[in-house]
Amino acid sequence: MAAGFKTVEPLEYYRRFLKENCRPDGRELGEFRTTTVNIGSISTADGSALVKLGNTTVICGVKAEFAAPSTDAPDKGYVVPNVDLPPLCSSRFRSGPPGEEAQVASQFIADVIENSQIIQKEDLCISPGKLVWVLYCDLICLDYDGNILDACTFALLAALKNVQLPEVTINEETALAEVNLKKKSYLNIRTHPVATSFAVFDDTLLIVDPTGEEEHLATGTLTIVMDEEGKLCCLHKPGMFPPLQS
Amino acid sequence: MAGLELLSDQGYRVDGRRAGELRKIQARMGVFAQADGSAYIEQGNTKALAVVYGPHEIRGSRARALPDRALVNCQYSSATFSTGERKRRPHGDRKSCEMGLQLRQTFEAAILTQLHPRSQIDIYVQVLQADGGTYAACVNAATLAVLDAGIPMRDFVCACSAGFVDGTALADLSHVEEAAGGPQLALALLPASGQIALLEMDARLHEDHLERVLEAAAQAARDVHTLLDRVVRQHRAELRGGHRLVLGAGFPAADPAHLHVGERHGLHHGGGAVCGRRPCPGFCPGLRRPPQEVGGSASGLA
Numbered sequence: 001m002a003a004g005f006k007t008v009e010p011l012e013y014y015r016r017f018l019k020e021n022c023r024p025d026g027r028e029l030g031e032f033r034t035t036t037v038n039i040g041s042i043s044t045a046d047g048s049a050l051v052k053l054g055n056t057t058v059i060c061g062v063k064a065e066f067a068a069p070s071t072d073a074p075d076k077g078y079v080v081p082n083v084d085l086p087p088l089c090s091s092r093f094r095s096g097p098p099g100e101e102a103q104v105a106s107q108f109i110a111d112v113i114e115n116s117q118i119i120q121k122e123d124l125c126i127s128p129g130k131l132v133w134v135l136y137c138d139l140i141c142l143d144y145d146g147n148i149l150d151a152c153t154f155a156l157l158a159a160l161k162n163v164q165l166p167e168v169t170i171n172e173e174t175a176l177a178e179v180n181l182k183k184k185s186y187l188n189i190r191t192h193p194v195a196t197s198f199a200v201f202d203d204t205l206l207i208v209d210p211t212g213e214e215e216h217l218a219t220g221t222l223t224i225v226m227d228e229e230g231k232l233c234c235l236h237k238p239g240m241f242p243p244l245q246s
Numbered sequence: 247m248a249g250l251e252l253l254s255d256q257g258y259r260v261d262g263r264r265a266g267e268l269r270k271i272q273a274r275m276g277v278f279a280q281a282d283g284s285a286y287i288e289q290g291n292t293k294a295l296a297v298v299y300g301p302h303e304i305r306g307s308r309a310r311a312l313p314d315r316a317l318v319n320c321q322y323s324s325a326t327f328s329t330g331e332r333k334r335r336p337h338g339d340r341k342s343c344e345m346g347l348q349l350r351q352t353f354e355a356a357i358l359t360q361l362h363p364r365s366q367i368d369i370y371v372q373v374l375q376a377d378g379g380t381y382a383a384c385v386n387a388a389t390l391a392v393l394d395a396g397i398p399m400r401d402f403v404c405a406c407s408a409g410f411v412d413g414t415a416l417a418d419l420s421h422v423e424e425a426a427g428g429p430q431l432a433l434a435l436l437p438a439s440g441q442i443a444l445l446e447m448d449a450r451l452h453e454d455h456l457e458r459v460l461e462a463a464a465q466a467a468r469d470v471h472t473l474l475d476r477v478v479r480q481h482r483a484e485l486r487g488g489h490r491l492v493l494g495a496g497f498p499a500a501d502p503a504h505l506h507v508g509e510r511h512g513l514h515h516g517g518g519a520v521c522g523r524r525p526c527p528g529f530c531p532g533l534r535r536p537p538q539e540v541g542g543s544a545s546g547l548a
Binding site: 041042043044045048055057059061062063065082084086087088089090091094095136138140142143144145212 | 278279280281291293295297299302305321323325326327328329330332336337368370372374375376377
């Protein structure tokens with residue numbers, strides 16, 4: 001009976017729960033789903049983390065490579081994030097080039113890295129003007145059940161904390177880089193940005209950590225990224241109808 | 247490769263295994279909520295997961311629909327961080343397409359496609375860490391995922407790789423052994439009938455040795471079958487144990503002919519109102535684990 005009503009009138013079904021200040025999976029409006037994190041399981045990656053936010057599962061693998069720095073920033077390394085939403089995570093995604101949602105998420109993560117200064121790019125410099133580290137952070141969503149941005153941010157942070165870079169010295173005579181795999185050190189993570197996503201219902205109600213269904217029924221979503229000092233790193237509010245009153 | 251002995255005089259391989267010994271296999275079914283069927287497998291350090299959607303309506307052009315059977319669509323993707331050197335293209339390159347095609351051919355032979363005409367079954371395989379034997383791990387994971395989705399199959403499809411060094415056939419090659427450049431054979435077997443779903447070999451091997459290598463691979467595949475069978479029965483025991491779920495009819499007794507397992511876990515999580523219990527203790531293995539797991543041989547999925 002409830003399942004039938006849910007199929008025919010999903011929004012009404014939801015409103016019944018929201019009136020009682022709870023949600024169909026039993027959570028309060030301000031409650032997060034159970035979060036688990038597993039760090040360092042992929043040994044071929046330099047750093048890895050798997051995050052499960054309820055059913056939403058995201059894995060992040062970080063690979064470090066050498067690169068030549070750009071001429072206008074000779075002492076800065078690179079951090080290149082990429083979010084992949086493959087068809088295996090949900091039936092709404094097709095195979096082929098990255099869709100809109102994946103590209104938006106990739107750009108969001110790039111903005112978070114840039115704005116929150118998780119890593120000082122100068123820390124990735126080996127030899128100014130000649131050699132720097134580039135960290136490729138690849139995030140793959142394995143199970144899509146809403147709130148992908150929170151999960152990605154968390155996975156990225158956990159993976160970066162797990163990254164160990166070997167010591168590199170430039171040989172004076174040959175000008176070649178010598179990598180000492182025995183001496184590895186962790187990255188210097190300066191801030192710990194945490195993303196929180198909200199879904200807006202009926203222009204008045206704000207619920208935290210929306211699932212896939214809730215995102216679909218909501219009038220809009222809002223993501224805020226803050227670090228531990230209370231500084232705002234990023235605010236992502238992609239459109240909404242009607243516009244929110246300030 | 248000078249200096250690296252693939253097989254020592256006492257008969258031990260690089261990682262300490264014997265010639266016919268498999269790597270440690272750990273597998274888990276029903277790991278994801280969105281998919282109809284899913285499975286995760288670790289064969290040594292090779293970690294692969296498979297996800298099945300279907301049978302459902304044909305996506306894209308209706309003209310592709312087959313009037314008498316289901317269309318099986320397989321896609322193989324390996325993560326950029328799965329290999330020692332970062333992979334530029336996770337999917338869409340030639341190797342991934344070839345693997346996808348091989349998986350499709352393997353599963354078209356095993357799935358009873360006549361039972362679902364004009365529909366499509368999607369099998370997506372993702373390799374998280376590649377340490378040799380990726381095809382075999384993918385096939386084994388996909389078998390478990392198809393069973394988890396409740397799609398009827400003729401039999402398990404068990405796969406293993408084999409090689410040949412110093413007159414001895416080696417089973418279940420690791421990356422080091424594959425990279426050494428010797429002959430490699432990949433075999434996918436339907437164990438009950440002994441039928442071969444796929445056999446692939448590249449590099450030169452004298453025909454006199456083929457028999458031995460094939461036998462080593464077949465024996466290894468049968469060992470894999472014993473393991474996968476145990477995983478399926480364990481999963482079924484878990485399903486029966488704690489939850490009010492409708493299990494598919496024709497539940498496996500000792501009948502290899504039709505293997506129907508599992509129910510859509512999606513109902514259990516996304517809807518929530520079905521069980522009303524939170525957090526759901528039985529299914530998502532991730533929830534059963536303590537909140538922080540550092541290192542370990544398994545990732546949070548297993």
